[in-house]
Amino acid sequence: MTEKLIDHRAEGPTSAPPLLLGPSVGTSSALWDKVAPELSVTRRVVRWELPGHGGSAAELIRAGATMADLAELVVRLADSLGIERFAYAGVSIGGAVGMELALRWPERVESLAVICSSAHFGGAGPWEERAARVRREGMGWLLEPTAGRWFAGEFREPGLLADLAATDPGAYAACCDALASFDVRGRLGEIRARTLAIAGREDPATPPAHLREIADAVPRAALVELPGAAHLAPAQCPEAVLGALRAHLGGGASLGMAVRRQVLGDAHVDRAQARQSAFTARFQDFISRYAWGEIWTDPTLTRRERSLVTLTALVAHGHLDELAMHVRAARGNGLSAEEIGAVLLQTAVYCGVPAANAAFAVAQRVLEEETG
Structure with a gap:
């Protein structure tokens, strides 16, 4: 019953x-x-x-x-x-x-x-x-x-x-x-x-x-x-x-914002916040709450491992603007330039040489800016 x-x-x-x-x-x-x-x-x-x-x-x-x-x-x-x-x-x-x-x-x-x-x-x-x-x-x-x-x-x-x-x-x-x-x-x-x-x-x-x-x-x-x-x-x-x-x-959003700043840096997040409008406010809340407040805070994977996954996914989908941001984040999460290069080389096999070629160009520019 x-x-x-x-x-x-x-x-x-x-x-x-x-x-x-x-x-x-x-x-x-x-x-x-x-x-x-x-x-x-x-x-x-x-x-x-x-x-x-x-x-x-x-x-x-x-x-x-x-x-x-x-x-x-x-x-x-x-x-x-x-x-x-x-x-x-x-x-x-x-x-x-x-x-x-x-x-x-x-x-x-x-x-x-x-x-x-x-x-x-x-x-x-x-x-x-x-x-x-x-x-x-x-x-x-x-x-x-x-x-x-x-x-x-x-x-x-x-x-x-x-x-x-x-x-x-x-x-x-x-x-x-x-x-x-x-x-x-x-x-x-x-x-x-x-x-x-x-x-x-x-x-x-x-x-x-x-x-x-x-x-x-x-x-x-x-x-x-x-x-x-x-x-x-x-x-x-x-x-x-x-x-x-x-x-x-909004406790999750607050935590997410803190993690977002730790991974991407204050300058990037401040620029994103400055561009926020009433039209984009819900999307920014969504990003902070779900991507950063729940996924990036999940202890199952380290932030270093999450950077490896994220770089691969961004190359696969051709999101080069996001890729530049996450190359910087990967360096902050402990990946060396050689390890980033190894990830991009792996994408040449599974995502295609043209995708990897574009990704290498983006990563090289970011790494040169960093060393310069």
């Missing part, structure tokens, strides 16, 4: 680094509609749904549920998708699930973003009362007071309020049970994932002080406060959330 899983929506290339996005209670994956498509340019984005929300079955959660139960559902979904290690971002209860994941499965959480969330949600009493009333009366009475917590000023997102009205009452109440019992204030120091806390300055449900508490206690954590944002910041302030997440998730 096939195991029943929480519903999800996947975007972006399957080969890209995975990013799981968690919702707030009473919402669906539509909460991320203005953010996820942009993140999926460089990430395999998976938006998951709470039980009884969106397309997830209500029976996946029961009265008395805990945050650990919800975290286990997310792990089962990741397993089913073949995702071992992932970045994670979540709003409110989604952020709490992220903290639970980082504490219970630290080897799986590469980085964590906790948005308009908390290490505790004000004690059990109010959540127990809300759960009891929802079980008695359904969801209708929640719409008006929730809109005031979710959004600041006159801003409203009718689709998200419709999602709240359509949520299964029993599943919503069980999520309230999980929020009632959640308190990891004493364990925040155990979180090892690189963490970003994002607070909405107009958020009455989880005020900035709650996010500050997380940022102060979690090692390597940072805090961003968004003016004009209430509890559902990705819906009300998507550009600000997107910018904060891009900077946070």
